[in-house]
Amino acid sequence: DAGITQSPRHKVTETGTPVTLRCHQTENHRYMYWYRQDPGHGLRLIHYSYGVKDTDKGEVSDGYSVSRSKTEDFLLTLESATSSQTSVYFCAISEGQGADGELFFGEGSRLTVL
Amino acid sequence: LAKTTQPISMDSYEGQEVNITCSHNNIATNDYITWYQQFPSQGPRFIIQGYKTKVTNEVASLFIPADRKSSTLSLPRVSLSDTAVYYCLVGVPRGSYIPTFGRGTSLIVHP
Numbered sequence: 001d002a003g004i005t006q007s008p009r010h011k012v013t014e015t016g017t018p019v020t021l022r023c024h025q026t027e028n029h030r031y032m033y034w035y036r037q038d039p040g041h042g043l044r045l046i047h048y049s050y051g052v053k054d055t056d057k058g059e060v061s062d063g064y065s066v067s068r069s070k071t072e073d074f075l076l077t078l079e080s081a082t083s084s085q086t087s088v089y090f091c092a093i094s095e096g097q098g099a100d101g102e103l104f105f106g107e108g109s110r111l112t113v114l
Numbered sequence: 115l116a117k118t119t120q121p122i123s124m125d126s127y128e129g130q131e132v133n134i135t136c137s138h139n140n141i142a143t144n145d146y147i148t149w150y151q152q153f154p155s156q157g158p159r160f161i162i163q164g165y166k167t168k169v170t171n172e173v174a175s176l177f178i179p180a181d182r183k184s185s186t187l188s189l190p191r192v193s194l195s196d197t198a199v200y201y202c203l204v205g206v207p208r209g210s211y212i213p214t215f216g217r218g219t220s221l222i223v224h225p
Contacts, residue, residue, distance in 0.1 A: 033213070035215070040217070041217065042199075042201070042215050042216050042217035042218050043158070043201070043215035044215075045212065045213075045214065045215075048212065058212070059214075090157045090158075092157070092213075094213070101146075101148070101163075101205075101206075101213070102148075102160045102163075103150070103158070103160065103213055104159075104160075105156075105157025105158055105159065106157055107156065107157060108155070108156070108157055
């Protein structure tokens with residue numbers, strides 16, 4: 001299995017508090033992604049990164065920010081959590097260029113915002 | 115990005131062959147077709163990828179007609195453990211590829 005670790009795996013927080021989810025990889029893959037998964041919506045891309053300090057928005061980026069200061073870490077921050085951000089968050093990595101683009105996913109982080 | 119359309123859900127029984135079709139009418143010349151499988155409480159995992167005709171691996175087969183406007187994932191002799199959501203993605207898996215997942219097809223295999 002690809003070396004991807006998400007933390008925390010479970011978190012309960014209150015509306016208005018900041019939350020940071022961490023994705024750590026040991027594969028040295030260039031591309032990293034954050035998705036959220038909600039019933040009836042499948043997986044939706046929040047943000048992605050194509051290198052250190054290089055990030056871009058996905059389809060549901062409002063209310064989220066990301067940072068990638070090292071190849072191995074991709075952080076997702078909810079500046080002020082809202083109940084609509086209750087979801088399961090998945091991190092994925094990909095080698096991208098020169099490879100078949102296969103995505104490897106973490107085990108997910110379940111976030112509940114009360 | 116090419117839009118994909120899949121059935122929302124399918125039911126089958128153990129031992130049967132299951133075919134899940136994905137429509138992608140505006141697929142581009144360089145696009146590949148990739149399928150992922152997701153079990154409950156897990157992240158998706160890659161099953162198979164193809165460009166044209168037929169691809170087979172130890173898990174599934176992928177059939178792509180000449181016009182490439184659709185593709186069919188075939189799971190031979192399914193078991194209960196094949197109960198999962200299956201996603202069809204279309205795109206060029208290189209460089210700045212942005213993998214876009216839809217709702218997928220929820221397959222339930224019955225005893």
